[in-house]
Amino acid sequence: MVYIIRKEHFNSAHRLFRPEYSDEENLRVFGKCSNPLWHGHNYVLMVTVKGEPNPETGFVMDLKILSQLIDEKVLQKLDHRNINLEVDFMKDKLASTENLAIGIWEELEPAVHASGAKLHMVRLEETENNIVEYFGNK
Amino acid sequence: MVYIIRKEHFNSAHRLFRPEYSDEENLRVFGKCSNPLWHGHNYVLMVTVKGEPNPETGFVMDLKILSQLIDEKVLQKLDHRNINLEVDFMKDKLASTENLAIGIWEELEPAVHASGAKLHMVRLEETENNIVEYFGNK
Amino acid sequence: MVYIIRKEHFNSAHRLFRPEYSDEENLRVFGKCSNPLWHGHNYVLMVTVKGEPNPETGFVMDLKILSQLIDEKVLQKLDHRNINLEVDFMKDKLASTENLAIGIWEELEPAVHASGAKLHMVRLEETENNIVEYFGNK
Amino acid sequence: MVYIIRKEHFNSAHRLFRPEYSDEENLRVFGKCSNPLWHGHNYVLMVTVKGEPNPETGFVMDLKILSQLIDEKVLQKLDHRNINLEVDFMKDKLASTENLAIGIWEELEPAVHASGAKLHMVRLEETENNIVEYFGNK
Amino acid sequence: MVYIIRKEHFNSAHRLFRPEYSDEENLRVFGKCSNPLWHGHNYVLMVTVKGEPNPETGFVMDLKILSQLIDEKVLQKLDHRNINLEVDFMKDKLASTENLAIGIWEELEPAVHASGAKLHMVRLEETENNIVEYFGNK
Amino acid sequence: MVYIIRKEHFNSAHRLFRPEYSDEENLRVFGKCSNPLWHGHNYVLMVTVKGEPNPETGFVMDLKILSQLIDEKVLQKLDHRNINLEVDFMKDKLASTENLAIGIWEELEPAVHASGAKLHMVRLEETENNIVEYFGNK
Numbered sequence: 035m036v037y038i039i040r041k042e043h044f045n046s047a048h049r050l051f052r053p054e055y056s057d058e059e060n061l062r063v064f065g066k067c068s069n070p071l072w073h074g075h076n077y078v079l080m081v082t083v084k085g086e087p088n089p090e091t092g093f094v095m096d097l098k099i100l101s102q103l104i105d106e107k108v109l110q111k112l113d114h115r116n117i118n119l120e121v122d123f124m125k126d127k128l129a130s131t132e133n134l135a136i137g138i139w140e141e142l143e144p145a146v147h148a149s150g151a152k153l154h155m156v157r158l159e160e161t162e163n164n165i166v167e168y169f170g171n172k
Numbered sequence: 173m174v175y176i177i178r179k180e181h182f183n184s185a186h187r188l189f190r191p192e193y194s195d196e197e198n199l200r201v202f203g204k205c206s207n208p209l210w211h212g213h214n215y216v217l218m219v220t221v222k223g224e225p226n227p228e229t230g231f232v233m234d235l236k237i238l239s240q241l242i243d244e245k246v247l248q249k250l251d252h253r254n255i256n257l258e259v260d261f262m263k264d265k266l267a268s269t270e271n272l273a274i275g276i277w278e279e280l281e282p283a284v285h286a287s288g289a290k291l292h293m294v295r296l297e298e299t300e301n302n303i304v305e306y307f308g309n310k
Numbered sequence: 311m312v313y314i315i316r317k318e319h320f321n322s323a324h325r326l327f328r329p330e331y332s333d334e335e336n337l338r339v340f341g342k343c344s345n346p347l348w349h350g351h352n353y354v355l356m357v358t359v360k361g362e363p364n365p366e367t368g369f370v371m372d373l374k375i376l377s378q379l380i381d382e383k384v385l386q387k388l389d390h391r392n393i394n395l396e397v398d399f400m401k402d403k404l405a406s407t408e409n410l411a412i413g414i415w416e417e418l419e420p421a422v423h424a425s426g427a428k429l430h431m432v433r434l435e436e437t438e439n440n441i442v443e444y445f446g447n448k
Numbered sequence: 449m450v451y452i453i454r455k456e457h458f459n460s461a462h463r464l465f466r467p468e469y470s471d472e473e474n475l476r477v478f479g480k481c482s483n484p485l486w487h488g489h490n491y492v493l494m495v496t497v498k499g500e501p502n503p504e505t506g507f508v509m510d511l512k513i514l515s516q517l518i519d520e521k522v523l524q525k526l527d528h529r530n531i532n533l534e535v536d537f538m539k540d541k542l543a544s545t546e547n548l549a550i551g552i553w554e555e556l557e558p559a560v561h562a563s564g565a566k567l568h569m570v571r572l573e574e575t576e577n578n579i580v581e582y583f584g585n586k
Numbered sequence: 587m588v589y590i591i592r593k594e595h596f597n598s599a600h601r602l603f604r605p606e607y608s609d610e611e612n613l614r615v616f617g618k619c620s621n622p623l624w625h626g627h628n629y630v631l632m633v634t635v636k637g638e639p640n641p642e643t644g645f646v647m648d649l650k651i652l653s654q655l656i657d658e659k660v661l662q663k664l665d666h667r668n669i670n671l672e673v674d675f676m677k678d679k680l681a682s683t684e685n686l687a688i689g690i691w692e693e694l695e696p697a698v699h700a701s702g703a704k705l706h707m708v709r710l711e712e713t714e715n716n717i718v719e720y721f722g723n724k
Numbered sequence: 725m726v727y728i729i730r731k732e733h734f735n736s737a738h739r740l741f742r743p744e745y746s747d748e749e750n751l752r753v754f755g756k757c758s759n760p761l762w763h764g765h766n767y768v769l770m771v772t773v774k775g776e777p778n779p780e781t782g783f784v785m786d787l788k789i790l791s792q793l794i795d796e797k798v799l800q801k802l803d804h805r806n807i808n809l810e811v812d813f814m815k816d817k818l819a820s821t822e823n824l825a826i827g828i829w830e831e832l833e834p835a836v837h838a839s840g841a842k843l844h845m846v847r848l849e850e851t852e853n854n855i856v857e858y859f860g861n862k
Contacts, residue, residue, distance in 0.1 A: 319851070321763050321764060321851065323761070323762035323763050323764040342803070342804035345806070347809050348737035348764065349735050349737050349803075349804040349805060349806070350735060350737040350738075350765055351735055351765070352765050352851055390757065390759050391759065391761070392762055395761050437735065437766055
C-alpha cells in the first residue's frame, strides 16, 4: 500500500454563527470569526489517496487525474465563493474547518472510489496555525 | 542605515468590482474576484522600517513596538473584516492588493515617523503567488 | 472522529550533556549540541487533538482554547527559557527533542482530557530537518 | 514509542516512460513527464524512524547518524544523478515517485534495522504539490 | 510607483559544463553539477513588474495577464525540458542560474514593455539555498 | 550586474541586556529577551553578492565557494555558540539582530571583496517574523 498526496488551494469567504443566536451570543461563542460582514481565508487542501501502484504506470493514481477530480468536485464549488451562501454541500451547516473537511471528504470519496483507489485523508489548513484532518467515518 | 522587517497576518473578505459596471462587466474585468458574495484571503503583511540602531538598545526600533503599532493602525481595522464595507481607509477605493498596500502605507507612515524611524516598504502577499510592494509616493 | 492541529512556537536555550561525563565525553556523544555555554532553537510545536465536532459549534475544541491551554501549560514554561535550568518538567532529564516532546505531552494531556477531547500527538520541530512525534505511552 | 524524522534533499533528472511504448503513447500516458530529453526535480525526502529513547542519550537514534546513513545509502546514489540511467535500485523500474519511495525504503530498511531502530515511513515530495508516503510492505 | 510580483514554477533538467573541457576538467570546475547524464531542479521564478495602478482596475497589471505572459514566453519553453538541449534562448550558453535569469529577462522584457508596465526584477531560485536576482542591463 | 544569494542557518543562544542595568531595568527594556539564563534561535542568514557572471563559468561567484566562505568566517563562530560569551566580533556589543547583521557583514566583506565580487546585503532572520537587512555603511 502506497499513499499519494495532492496539495491544492482555494480562497473563500465565510463566517461562523448560529442563525438562532443574537449577534452578541455569536460574538461570545465564535469571536471575531462571527463578523456578519464575512472574512476569508486562503485554504490549503491536502488529499491523501492510497492503493497499490499500477505496474503499467508506476502510479497509485495519476496525480493529474486526482487534481482534476479535486478541481471538479471541490474547488469549482469553493474557490472564490462564500462558503455559507454558495456551497451546496455546506448548506445549513456551521462553516467550521471541521465541517468543511468532512464535507470535502463526502464530495470526493465516491469519485476516488470509482477511480479504483481509496480516499485516506482530507487535511484542510485554514491558516498555517489551524489545521483539521479527517479520515472518514470510523 | 539598517532595515528591520516585521511580518504580520490578517484574514479578510473582499471583492473586486466597480459599482457602475454590470455584474457581467465586472466578471469580464475582474474574473472570479468579482463574485458579489465575496471571497477572502490570509494576507501576509511585511513592514520594513529603516534607521540607525539606538546605541542604548541595539534596536532600529523595538520590533514589539512596531508590531503593536501595526496592530493598532492596520490589523484592528482589517483582520476578520470586509475590506470593501468595513475599512475606513479603503472606502470608495477598488480593493486591489495595490490599493490596499498604498492604504496600509498611509496608515502606518505618520506613526512610524513619530517613533523616530522611517517607513521603507509595505509588502502585501494576497496569496503566495500574488504579491505587491510599495515604497511610498516616489 | 476528527483531528485538529494547533501550531505554536517557542524560542529556548538548551544543551545536551550528562553531568557525570567529562566535557570531552559529552562532546564525543552529543557533538556541538553539548556546548557548555548553551545554544538554542526556534522550536515549532504542533499539537493534535481528536474528538467529535460539537454540533452546537462545529468544533472538536475551540482552537483559541487549545492555544490558550498550550500557552498556559507549555509556552509560559519554555518560551525564552533555558530548558535545562528553568523548566520544572525537564528537571534531571536530558534535554533531547524526544524527551521534550514526551514532557510536553505529559503537561498537556490532563488539561486536554479535562476539556473533553483527547490528545493525539505532540510534534516538535527543533529545526526544519530534525523532528519528533509522540503519540503517548502506547 | 517515539518517532523521529530527518529531512533531506536531492536533485535528480528522470523521465516517465515505458520502453515498449512509442513516443506518442508515452506522451499520452505520462504527459510532459515523458520528455525523452529528461526533466528534473528538487526532491524532499523525509525519513521517519521509531523506537524507545535510549536512557543514556535521550535519542531514539542520533539524527546525525540517521542523516549519514541516508546520505550513504540513498543520497550518494540519487543526488545530481539520472534516476533512470544511473541508480542501481531503480534499474528496469518506472521512475515514478511511488516506485522511488519504495526503492528508498528498501535501501534504508536493513541499515536502520541494524542500528536497533525501526524504519516507519519514507515520504518523498517530488514537488510541493505531489507527495508519496510509504510505510513498508504491509 | 507600485511593484507587483508573480511567483511561478518549472521543473527542468540541465548540466553545467563547457564542451571544450574534458569530463575531469568539468568535474573539477562544476562539481557534481557537471554530471553528463543530467540532473534537475524545481525552479521557482519570481517576476517583479512596476508601474502606476490603473485607476479603472486598481491594478499595475492584471496578475492573471502577467502569469499568462510568463507561461507563454518562459514556462512553455522551460517546463519539463532540458535547458541545455531544448531551450532556444539558452543555446550555446552555460546553463547557470545567472545565465538562465538573464535569458528569462530578455524573453519577458519586450512583452512586459508592450503591456505598458516595466519589468523590474527576475528572481530565480534553483534550490531554496541558491538564488539569483537580475534587474536588467544596468 | 547580477545578484546571487546563498541561504545558511545557525543555532545560537543569546540574551539582550546592558550590564550596567539591573535585572528589572533589563526586563523593562528588553522584555523576556533579557532572561539571564539565555534563550536561543534558529537564525536564517541570507548573503547577497553582486558582480558580472564570469564568461568561463557563468557564475558571479561559485555558490559552493560562497557557502564555504560563510561557513569559515561566520558559521564556525556562531553555530551552536553563545553569541554574548563566545563570539569575538560581538564582544562588548548588544546581541541584537541589527548588531549581529552588521557584525556578520564586517566579517564577510573583506573575504567577498578578495574573491573579486561585492557584498551587497546581509539578511538575518531571528524568527520568521523578525528580520534585519544590512547593506553596509552607506
